[in-house]
Amino acid sequence: MRWLVFPFVIGFLGCGAEPPPGEAGPSAEPGEELSGGETTVFDTSKNAYSLSARNMTPERRSAFFVGNSFFKENWVIAPASTEGRDGLGPLFNARSCSSCHLLDGRGSPPLDTADPLVSVLIRLSVPGADAHGGPAPEPTYGGQLQPRAIPGVLPEGDAFVTYEEMPGAFPDGETYSLRKPVYSMASARGDMQPDVMTSPRVAPAMIGLGLLEAIPEEDLLRAEDPDDTDGDGISGRANRVWDAVRGATSFGRFGWKANQPTLVQQTAGAFLGDMGLTTPMFPAEDCTDVQADCKAAPTGGVPEVSPEILDRVTFYSATLAVPARRDVDDPVVLAGKRLFLEIGCGKCHTPLLRTGTLEGYPELSGQTIRPFTDLLLHDMGEALADGRPDFEADGREWRTPPLWGLGLQEAVNGHENLLHDGRARGFVEAVLWHGGEAESSREAFRALPAEDRGALVRFLESL
Amino acid sequence: MMKPTALRTAALAAAVAGLLTGCGSEEPASGPRPLSETAPPVIEGYADLVYRTYGEAAGEAASLNASLGAFVAEPSQTRFDVAREQWLLARNPYGLTEAFRFYGGPIDDDDGPEGQINAWPMDEAYVDYVASDANAGIINDPATYPMIDEATIASLNEKDGEKNISTGYHAIEFLLWGQDMNADGPGQRPFTDYVVDTGTAANQARRGQYLTAAGKLLVQDISAVASEWAPDGGAYRATFVALPPEEALRRILLGIGSLSGAELAGERMQVAYDTKEQEDEHSCFSDNTHMDFLQNARGIQNVYLGKRGQVDGPGLDDLVRERDPALDARLQAEMQASIEAIEAIGKPFDQKILGDDTALGRIQVKKAIDALRKQTATIVEVATLLGISLNIEE
Numbered sequence: 001m002r003w004l005v006f007p008f009v010i011g012f013l014g015c016g017a018e019p020p021p022g023e024a025g026p027s028a029e030p031g032e033e034l035s036g037g038e039t040t041v042f043d044t045s046k047n048a049y050s051l052s053a054r055n056m057t058p059e060r061r062s063a064f065f066v067g068n069s070f071f072k073e074n075w076v077i078a079p080a081s082t083e084g085r086d087g088l089g090p091l092f093n094a095r096s097c098s099s100c101h102l103l104d105g106r107g108s109p110p111l112d113t114a115d116p117l118v119s120v121l122i123r124l125s126v127p128g129a130d131a132h133g134g135p136a137p138e139p140t141y142g143g144q145l146q147p148r149a150i151p152g153v154l155p156e157g158d159a160f161v162t163y164e165e166m167p168g169a170f171p172d173g174e175t176y177s178l179r180k181p182v183y184s185m186a187s188a189r190g191d192m193q194p195d196v197m198t199s200p201r202v203a204p205a206m207i208g209l210g211l212l213e214a215i216p217e218e219d220l221l222r223a224e225d226p227d228d229t230d231g232d233g234i235s236g237r238a239n240r241v242w243d244a245v246r247g248a249t250s251f252g253r254f255g256w257k258a259n260q261p262t263l264v265q266q267t268a269g270a271f272l273g274d275m276g277l278t279t280p281m282f283p284a285e286d287c288t289d290v291q292a293d294c295k296a297a298p299t300g301g302v303p304e305v306s307p308e309i310l311d312r313v314t315f316y317s318a319t320l321a322v323p324a325r326r327d328v329d330d331p332v333v334l335a336g337k338r339l340f341l342e343i344g345c346g347k348c349h350t351p352l353l354r355t356g357t358l359e360g361y362p363e364l365s366g367q368t369i370r371p372f373t374d375l376l377l378h379d380m381g382e383a384l385a386d387g388r389p390d391f392e393a394d395g396r397e398w399r400t401p402p403l404w405g406l407g408l409q410e411a412v413n414g415h416e417n418l419l420h421d422g423r424a425r426g427f428v429e430a431v432l433w434h435g436g437e438a439e440s441s442r443e444a445f446r447a448l449p450a451e452d453r454g455a456l457v458r459f460l461e462s463l
Numbered sequence: 464m465m466k467p468t469a470l471r472t473a474a475l476a477a478a479v480a481g482l483l484t485g486c487g488s489e490e491p492a493s494g495p496r497p498l499s500e501t502a503p504p505v506i507e508g509y510a511d512l513v514y515r516t517y518g519e520a521a522g523e524a525a526s527l528n529a530s531l532g533a534f535v536a537e538p539s540q541t542r543f544d545v546a547r548e549q550w551l552l553a554r555n556p557y558g559l560t561e562a563f564r565f566y567g568g569p570i571d572d573d574d575g576p577e578g579q580i581n582a583w584p585m586d587e588a589y590v591d592y593v594a595s596d597a598n599a600g601i602i603n604d605p606a607t608y609p610m611i612d613e614a615t616i617a618s619l620n621e622k623d624g625e626k627n628i629s630t631g632y633h634a635i636e637f638l639l640w641g642q643d644m645n646a647d648g649p650g651q652r653p654f655t656d657y658v659v660d661t662g663t664a665a666n667q668a669r670r671g672q673y674l675t676a677a678g679k680l681l682v683q684d685i686s687a688v689a690s691e692w693a694p695d696g697g698a699y700r701a702t703f704v705a706l707p708p709e710e711a712l713r714r715i716l717l718g719i720g721s722l723s724g725a726e727l728a729g730e731r732m733q734v735a736y737d738t739k740e741q742e743d744e745h746s747c748f749s750d751n752t753h754m755d756f757l758q759n760a761r762g763i764q765n766v767y768l769g770k771r772g773q774v775d776g777p778g779l780d781d782l783v784r785e786r787d788p789a790l791d792a793r794l795q796a797e798m799q800a801s802i803e804a805i806e807a808i809g810k811p812f813d814q815k816i817l818g819d820d821t822a823l824g825r826i827q828v829k830k831a832i833d834a835l836r837k838q839t840a841t842i843v844e845v846a847t848l849l850g851i852s853l854n855i856e857e
Contacts, residue, residue, distance in 0.1 A: 043854040065729030066737045082584040084740035
């Protein structure tokens with residue numbers, strides 16, 4: 001690869017021409033380390049995902065404190081003296097948001113059958129659709145497997161994972177092994193419907209979610225190319241999902257299949273599905289018609305999560321800062337960035353976007369951000385497919401996940417597991433699982449010399 | 464707060480200045496001595512303070528444990544009152560130790576006992592009867608839990624909250640006071656809940672077993688943390704004093720900064736101020752929350768001054784004074800102001816958060832929150848002055 005050397009120097013520290021934003025050049029772009037714009041926090045510790053947007057005023061930080069409290073603390077069984085924090089269950093996956101989003105970071109799948117299922121949940125559905133075009137719940141177990149319950153209520157069962165190693169090799173002879181997860185379920189309330197569809201989902205990191213909400217829909221839709229009219233092999237389409245607030249179908253933005261339109265709905269959905277807590281948005285307990293013990297259990301009031309608390313937790317989820325990149329000027333990192341763009345990763349993992357005006361969030365509005373996502377659905381091939389449709393997403397499609405902050409996942413969460421079910425052990429495996437629309441990029445990665453593959457990984461580590 | 468870019472600019476300016484004056488130029492004799500020289504006594508002093516304070520907390524927990532044992536052996540109103548009094552006394556040194564949290568030390572590293580010592584909120588119904596269910600909890604479930612001892616309740620306190628049984632101060636508090644269902648005072652559990660066979664509520668003997676097990680476990684847990692800080696043979700202490708001074712100081716500052724801002728001003732006061740939930744407070748059964756706050760604030764001050772009771776050892780204040788006497792004076796004043804603002808709130812805290820924002824109690828709570836947040840910002844300034852980057856919530 002030839003490097004262009006420019007004969008003039010820009011600024012005091014400049015060593016080359018500044019590349020246009022979001023493109024590769026011989027030096028870092030101005031502000032390239034600011035992944036989250038002015039919200040960006042400079043921290044590489046375990047707390048790197050847990051800090052508030054740095055441009056937030058102290059007055060507004062009060063709401064962040066309150067949201068953080070309700071995100072972190074355990075909810076307890078009703079009735080308790082702490083009326084504002086009771087109502088857990090009857091059925092649930094976890095007792096607090098943070099038990100899955102540990103340190104506001106990413107969950108991890110069980111290592112083997114003995115490892116409990118904590119920060120991964122299993123979505124369930126049967127063929128057909130619900131009243132709003134979403135997945136039809138399994139008649140006995142509902143929309144997700146809840147392995148825990150309060151005393152007096154039967155838990156729904158558990159899921160176990162084993163891994164099959166699938167050896168492979170790069171064209172240059174270097175070998176690797178991918179682990180394919182195989183899930184089995186122990187259902188405690190009788191058999192599931194035979195044609196049940198399941199999909200494991202890891203709890204994603206919480207950083208920068210409000211910034212993603214603040215990207216104007218029309219900017220994202222402009223990247224849609226459902227019929228691949230430009231012939232680059234990348235389609236990309238928006239999911240269209242039920243928006244409980246609007247009472248209409250909206251652009252799907254959050255979740256592994258982009259099945260949630262807004263952060264507040266994502267939050268209320270997690271309160272109900274994961275912790276068994278009702279909110280003004282979803283005021284009914286999550287019991288199926290056949291779960292009489294669940295229906296008869298005491299509640300912590302209606303709703304269990306007050307409108308104010310839902311609001312604060314949503315605010316908290318929206319305003320967690322994105323950590324700054326490291327080593328943006330490092331020549332290897334810059335080479336890795338160039339390769340990332342050259343082999344087409346950036347076609348879906350969009351390097352640079354701008355937020356519009358998000359009502360009530362001045363700190364998130366008008367920011368230049370580097371999330372590396374287009375928030376659109378892409379066919380990722382058979383190997384990654386869960387075979388379970390979710391609104392308009394089919395069984396092979398996934399939403400492009402953001403990549404910002406990924407290089408700090410090990411520091412925060414102590415593991416490098418990636419993808420929707422955490423099957424990939426690190427960046428290389430994650431890339432190698434890419435199929436479908438990403439197949440040509442994956443093959444281009446496989447064909448790179450080892451040094452270049454290393455550079456691309458160094459770039460990802462710098463995120 | 465200085466922005467990172469500003470910091471970098473400053474570093475750059477310093478580097479340029481260095482270039483201009485040439486490397487290896489003489490340091491001016493009047494400047495502050497380097498941290499490598501002045502910080503070790505402060506770090507040693509901090510380790511001593513931590514050890515002494517946990518030692519005190521363990522000692523008070525042992526007295527509490529003894530009073531629980533005496534009460535359960537022969538329940539009476541007098542002995543019940545003594546146990547409650549001893550619980551309140553035991554909280555005080557523990558409140559001081561919370562300034563030593565938030566940096567992954569022995570108290571709250573990945574397998575630290577903090578959650579088992581101080582977990583909140585607690586599943587009352589998981590432990591004992593509640594207003595709506597006379598048969599709730601482990602105490603009333605002999606079939607599933609035939610034995611109640613330290614091992615049982617500790618083993619049930621599994622990670623990830625799967626069976627997050629409640630142990631620690633607040634479980635003991637619940638067993639001594641009961642649910643706080645009344646607006647104008649603490650919980651009203653009768654001592655007869657422990658009078659075997661003829662007392663109130665079922666399973667009195669098992670309730671006594673639970674109470675004594677929780678007391679013993681508390682002593683074990685706090686003692687284990689204290690021993691990590693022991694001057695001879697404390698594993699963590701040895702590691703800590705051997706750290707590069709900047710890193711040890713960063714941890715010390717992270718501890719007091721996190722307690723001052725996110726935890727005390729935020730989690731413990733702002734949240735209750737915001738929700739106006741009467742029981743959104745950590746010591747809700749006993750209505751002792753005002754003391755929790757005060758001890759937390761005093762614990763922060765102790766760390767900064769290197770002071771414990773009458774003993775004033777080397778502290779962060781010495782390092783700051785040498786570099787910026789005005790900043791030291793300001794932080795000392797702010798810390799004193801926070802303590803006074805908390806004292807001014809009065810008790811019980813759960814009554815002070817009620818009403819509208821013009822109610823005197825709420826004005827005072829808000830004032831204390833603001834004072835704490837102000838000192839938190841100054842703690843960040845202190846870190847910056849010492850060349851330490853500190854990201855905390857101000």
